[in-house]
Every structure is written in C-alpha cells, then in structure tokens.
Amino acid sequence: MTGASAPNSTQFKGLTAAAFRRVMGSLPVGVTVVTARDPNGAPKGLTVSACSSVSMDPPLLLVCIDRRSSSLEAIKATRRFAVNILRAGQEALAARFASRSEDKFGGVPCLRGRLDVPLLEGTLAYAECELFRTIDAGDHTILIGLIIHGDTRDAVPLTYFRRQYGAWAATPPG
Numbered sequence: 217m218t219g220a221s222a223p224n225s226t227q228f229k230g231l232t233a234a235a236f237r238r239v240m241g242s243l244p245v246g247v248t249v250v251t252a253r254d255p256n257g258a259p260k261g262l263t264v265s266a267c268s269s270v271s272m273d274p275p276l277l278l279v280c281i282d283r284r285s286s287s288l289e290a291i292k293a294t295r296r297f298a299v300n301i302l303r304a305g306q307e308a309l310a311a312r313f314a315s316r317s318e319d320k321f322g323g324v325p326c327l328r329g330r331l332d333v334p335l336l337e338g339t340l341a342y343a344e345c346e347l348f349r350t351i352d353a354g355d356h357t358i359l360i361g362l363i364i365h366g367d368t369r370d371a372v373p374l375t376y377f378r379r380q381y382g383a384w385a386a387t388p389p390g
C-alpha cells in the first residue's frame with residue numbers, strides 16, 4: 217500500500233475499532249469495485265462498500281476510500297473513476313479487488329468506458345464519474361464523483377453483511 221499514513225487514532229474520542237466494525241458491519245450493503253487508471257494508463261481498482269448517492273441535480277455519488285489505498289492516488293491524479301456495482305455470484309471479483317495483488321485485472325474481462333476508465337464486464341450497473349470534490353475524513357478520503365454516464369442490467373445484487381456475502385432478496389408482496 218502507498219499514500220499517506222492514517223492519523224493517530226488515539227487523538228480522537230469514539231468507538232474502538234472492533235466495536236466500530238461490529239456496529240457498522242450490521243448495516244447490510246451492496247458491493248462495488250471502484251476502477252480507475254493511473255497517470256501511466258495502468259488499471260487500478262479496489263472493492264468498496266462505502267458508496268452512496270449524494271445528489272440528483274447535479275448527479276453526484278460518493279465513495280469512501282482508505283487513505284492508504286494505492287488506487288486513491290491514481291484517482292486524485294487523473295480525476296476520473298468508475299463505480300462497478302456487483303451482482304450476486306461475483307464474490308470472487310470482490311475478493312480479488314480487496315486483495316493486495318499487483319495484478320488484480322489479469323484475466324478479468326473489461327470494457328473501456330467513455331472516460332477511458334476500465335469497466336468490469338457483467339456487473340449489475342456502473343457509473344462513470346469525474347472527480348467533483350475530495351474531503352479528508354479521518355483515515356479515509358471521501359471522493360464525490362459527478363456521474364457522466366452509467367448503465368444497468370437485470371440481475372440480483374451482491375450484498376455484504378457481518379463479513380458475509382449474500383444476495384439481495386425482495387420481500388414478496390402481501
């Protein structure tokens with residue numbers, strides 16, 4: 217990992233790391249892979265569950281990225297990224313992009329997006345973004361992206377809850 221070191225957590229009041237993980241891990245979330253290119257054109261990417269829509273007008277989303285992530289510097293430098301929303305069955309992709317492998321993209325089919333950012337093939341949806349704003353918050357940086365283009369397909373989303381992957385299921389009507 218590269219980039220800035222995390223601030224010394226002892227200077228803050230708050231939950232312990234273990235309690236933080238227990239509490240926030242109780243929020244069921246979707247799973248995304250944030251992709252980008254570094255200034256030399258090499259693909260970069262990491263698994264991210266901290267993703268949310270922010271604004272409709274203009275269309276903004278946010279992702280929270282660990283300040284030690286090697287992908288963060290690439291996004292800050294090129295000011296473009298994509299959010300690939302995974303579908304059920306793509307746990308292996310989530311694990312691969314959560315690893316520290318030097319070759320996360322090897323053998324992973326990708327398309328070239330409109331912003332020249334790699335898009336993972338076969339996902340539930342994607343959003344291509346220009347970097348709109350960055351906000352440092354503790355040991356993470358909030359990246360706000362202006363969504364330039366996106367698309368979806370019919371599929372069941374991959375979910376993550378209490379350190380386990382799952383698949384979203386609709387409550388039957390009635």
Ligand SMILES: Cc1cc2nc3c(=O)[nH]c(=O)nc-3n(C[C@H](O)[C@H](O)[C@H](O)COP(=O)(O)O)c2cc1C
Nearest residue numbers: 262263264265266280281282285286287313314315
């Ligand atoms: C389900 C799941 C969700 C994750 N969510 C985030 C996240 O929201 N933000 C983040 O910075 N890292 C998150 N991670 C960890 C990163 O994917 C991991 O640290 C990755 O190795 C960073 O890669 P990089 O240093 O090449 O950018 C998550 C990992 C998993 C398995």
